[in-house]
Amino acid sequence: MTDSTSTYDALLAALHSVLGDAGLVLTGEAMSPYCVDWRGEFGAPALAVARPKTVDQVSAVVRVCAERNIAIVPQGGNTSLAGGAVPIAGRAQIVLSLSRMKAIRAIDPVGMTMTAEAGVVLETVQEAAREHELLFPISFAAQGSSQIGGIISTNAGGINVLRYGMTRQRVLGLEAVLADGSIVEGLRHLHKDNAGYDWKQLLIGAEGTLGIVTAASLRLAPRPKHKITAFLAVPDPESALALLRHATAQLGDAIAAFELISPSALALVKQHFGLKPPMEMQSWAVLIEAAASLSGLRDAMEAALTMALEAGDASDGVIAETEAQAAALWALREHVTEAELKSGRSVKHDVSVPINRIPDFIRDATSALHNAFDGLQLVVFGHVGDGNVHFNVLGAAVEAKAAINRVVHDVVAGHQGSISAEHGIGSYRVSELAHYKQPSQLTLMRTLKRALDPSNIFNPGKVLNDGRSFSEK
Ligand code: 2HG
Ligand code: ZN
Known part of the structure; x- marks a missing residue:
């Protein structure tokens, strides 16, 4: 038996001993789905996949790995678009899947909060809130697979950010495991808590590089009783911004979503899923949704559409009459990512710029x-109401991925934007972050990483450049 075989056997034996049940440790072929992202773009082999059921088991797994300097890649629903939740090459590592931690521990309908474990699927959280006439407003196409721990670790955004904020705004407390295996318990339900550092904010959006989120107390919202959805053809992105002003004037903060879709994105959705807009159109489209507990939405939406049509900011528009019609309009938007995947490889950009600069960007x-x-096709869509544009490149040019990133991100930087609005850095954008982030901010990020994970065992090679020891710059 070689040294490495005995070390590997010892690791497996230690994982089995802390997790007990054999099904909680996977090896061999069973690991495959955990080692590659859903688009088949990122990933590397792992030594094992651990699937703990409790926070104590997560802590025990971290201790086992910390003692052996084995890295840990925390994983939720594995829906990352940035390679944040799968292993990278060149480091001995396990995947720690949180998907078995799927209890909703408590719901408080009066305080409008929920305590959910990391592995609860986003859609399950939404449904549990709905049973109490409440709303968990984080929503995006992958909500049937993405998990609470992952959406917190990436500070996910989605379609309702302009009204309800990012995931950060929906988290009141966290339970997490740190790199030495200690458990930090902070599942409070307080809206006001200035007693010391707000450490949970460090873990939210840290992509599992500073700690592993095992449970969260979530802030729910009242469930609006009325909803209205409209789909408009607009001549160009400038007109979309003019439409946003008309909609804001009429609907105010009832606007819950304001999405822009390019003609090429609509064409792909038609080509791959046979889904068509409700009217003949070749132009850009905007999908608006407004929601409120008081009535009057329809009149306000009609007034906004009339203003836009009269001003020439929209050439046509429909308001959904039924839930099914609204769902059909949303399907046009929600199938863009899958349609793009069916068209071949793409180079993704998830950028934000000040809202009024979107057309220029x-x-x-x-x-x-x-x-x-030469030879590129652009698929542009996104959450224009909060400044986030998905600016994706398809076609033969995709081979020049790094060069394409640089061209787009230079334009983003010129418009004072961010190279990741909601998907995170993962492994995909590590060198771009190093290029565009101010050196003083990178230094501070490294200081935090070193303080919380001195041996760099949590999700190495994500967010910050690997450098096994963070003393190397
Ligand atoms: C969306 O807005 C997601 O649908 C995915 O953030 C974006 O596929 C993309 O680039
Ligand atoms: Zn998005």
């Missing part, structure tokens, strides 16, 4: 790319 990035590359 789209124009500048489009011409910069066309000047630099």
